[in-house]
Amino acid sequence: MEIRQLQSEEFEAALSLSEYAFKYKVAGEDRVEARQKFRPERVWGVFEDGVLGAQLTLLPLQVYIQGKVFPMGGIAGVSTWPENRRQGLVAKLLSHTLQTMNESGQTLSFLHPFLIPFYRKFGWEVYCEYKKYSIPVDKFPRKTEIQGRVKRDSAALEILERLYSRFATEYNGTLERDQEWWKHRVLDAETHHGVFYSELGEPEGYVLYKIVQNELIIDEFIYLNEQARQGLWTFLANHDSMITGASLKLVPSDDILPYLLPDPRIPQENYPYFMARIVNARTFIENFTFQSLNSLESRTLYIEDEQAPWNNGLWLWSVNAEGAATFERLDSEKAAADLSCTIGALTVILLGYKRPAELAKYGQLNASSSGLDWLEEVIPQAKTALFDFF
Template structure:
């Protein structure tokens, strides 16, 4: 049994030392105070052995947009253990404690960036968002017909308020995107990148790119547009770097039609699993989620190896969600419903996978009628996540 404690402000440097060791990076001595200042915005939990930090994790308090609603999300980051303490159950204890903490806070969702997908799947997290990376040669940078308006460049010191307005409208097109605070824009989004904003002839912002140019490469980390006019203008701005670069890399959503509309769309394109998510509190999440209109009640039995409070049968009607206890469950409820893991439930409800597809690969059990009813009940959601922690 491991004792987990919240790491105090005085001992945050020990958490930084463990991160630098485990993730093999170095923070300059003069930058350490600033790094520790950002740690104050996180909750850091650790396991100590003989008063020395052996393992730790960071929890971040975020909110995300799904179906136009705000959901509380607990971010898990910087999970690390010194090698002499690995494979002793410390990370297992930390992740299960994280779920308890997040449930108490009312965080119905949790996100993380995995070092190994199969490891976090054991604890209920599932891949929900992938990135599309398009790599182009300098000769591929050929402009589209020009778009009226102008491009203005900003650094984080001159960050325009309309950038977040554009981002939030863009986020409504997808499911699961982060609600960014001014602190998050400054701390996490910009780094040493530049934001190029497109304004139409009326001065309305319609899209932006976050990019930097170095070593003959233009690296576009965000390509955000509210309409095709903005997408065209931003692409043409990228093309204006053709005399400066030999290559361009653009990261966007797998749902974005780019580069289809280019004159030569046959370019190197890769799709990479990026972030994982899991439902922390099934009853609360299901109660907040908007299903399509149901012809009859859905009956769902969930298995969750890491969060026992989710191991129940839920009856979902157009008006409410009811969690059945063991006595109420009975064979009849299970026979007319479906059974699935918390992983599969998360993947389906966030739009990462379709219920009928997961049934085909053995991750959802039930009668064909019950699986079809569940499939039809879930609205079309396009999951996407640009941020990192």
């Protein structure tokens, strides 16, 4: 068995496996284009006797955490032939990929799971969810008279980038997008955009949308203030003679749009979305900003991480008066720890998806009384989101 990056001449083998596993077909010009875009150095495969048996793509991405950019390894396209399943090939790939990410300085990893329990075994945990709304046109937000206007399909990409970045940095776990990502992953020929400009001509929000079968499909709704939010909804409501309603997906979980509607009884759901995993706990924690304390305080934390031995074990976790942390490995046993949890639980606590007391209540975090109080004090309140897919 050999685990390695693919080579350019192995495009057909990789695509054939993806087509079979994900039940789609790429033909004609689309196949030619797919070959041109093929990045073999990003695809890792398991080979037996020279035959590709399983594969995954490792994307070098960056995400916002506390408004700062952290390197992240995005895992996508995990696939294996049915005759090779339940033989541990994907497990070996994931273990190898963790080592690769650690060596390259990617302190976090995200993936979209085909099965959440499967990836939990390897340390990934759900870190964000989104809301989905279906709004009949007669229940749209009320049209309002505002100072400003919306311009359709005329803004430069730089304007969308700037607005997205300002909005995305309010959440933990959102992608930092480069222009290639915008052009190939966010925008396409069928997507319209409307940008709200204030009375002074400043862009303050945008909406990305399509009109499909008399329905507005809203892909992104980004706003920096309430005026922009109302202005964009008034623009969308002016489509009322053309549509029967709107569908919104990937809405941040802290959104309160239904409460603001004249009639909030609309179809809506919350959906667990991506999973996250800390790859290197020491590097991540020492680059994280904690709530400042009156003085330097320390607690011990035992991390359970069978897949990444460089994380597994007992650590001395110190946070100083400025909120900076040090994280030092200890040789003592688990029984001596003030805090104990899996790497997945630690990930969602630090990203802000769940609070320490909440996880402790349900047995996902073992903590002494003083340890739990300390952790609640030093972990800042935060919210998580992701507006992309890979």
